[in-house]
Amino acid sequence: xxxxxxxxxxxxxxxxxxxxxxxxxxxxxxxxxxxxxxxxxxxxxxxxxxxxxxxxxxxxxxxxxxxxxxxxxxxxxxxxxxxxxxxxxxxxx
DNA sequence: TGCTTGACTTACG
DNA sequence: CCGTAAGCCAAGC
Numbered sequence: 001x002x003x004x005x006x007x008x009x010x011x012x013x014x015x016x017x018x019x020x021x022x023x024x025x026x027x028x029x030x031x032x033x034x035x036x037x038x039x040x041x042x043x044x045x046x047x048x049x050x051x052x053x054x055x056x057x058x059x060x061x062x063x064x065x066x067x068x069x070x071x072x073x074x075x076x077x078x079x080x081x082x083x084x085x086x087x088x089x090x091x092x093x
Numbered sequence: 094t095g096c097t098t099g100a101c102t103t104a105c106g
Numbered sequence: 107c108c109g110t111a112a113g114c115c116a117a118g119c
Contacts (some may be wrong), residue, residue, distance in 0.1 A: 019101050029115035034100035036116095046100075057100045 001027075001036045007092055008037070008067035011048040014072040016080050018052045025089060048073075048087075054080040 003026040011017050019030040026033070037046055037057070039063070047064040048071070050056050056064030065078060074081040 010102055023101080023115090030101035030112095031099060032115055032117095034099095041100075049100080051100090052102060059100060 001040055004033055004036045005040055005044060008041075008044045008046065008049055010092040011045060011087050013086070014074075016048045016050050016068070016073055016082070016085045017087050017089070018050055018082070020052050021086070021089060025092075045071075047071075050080050050082075052082070054082045054085075056080070082083065 004022055006027075007022055007025055008019070019033045022033045022065075023030040033049075037044070037049065045067075046057060047060075047067040055057060055061070055075070056068070065075065068080060074084040
């Protein structure tokens with residue numbers, strides 16, 4: 001699960017990653033990513049991790065939007081513009 | 094070992 | 107846009 005923490009910690013400012021994307025990188029299911037975040041997500045920019053449709057994580061959605069705005073993440077209304085805000089998965093190394 | 098649950102995803106209506 | 111269903115992997119009981 002260090003993988004997940006490492007990846008989330010490396011997400012560049014103004015970019016985001018979906019649970020599914022992280023799940024692909026760590027070769028596991030999206031639900032595990034969420035579960036890991038709930039347990040070890042402390043201290044990580046969890047607000048840069050959104051769902052595949054661009055909606056913020058299930059908790060602190062208002063907080064997430066606020067932080068994303070501060071990060072300069074391409075927001076479209078109350079959700080993230082995934083097309084532009086999805087971080088390159090090959091560069092987080 | 095088997096069932097339930099969850100910061101999820103995709104597809105349908 | 108919202109609700110429902112099936113698939114998914116791991117933890118907890």
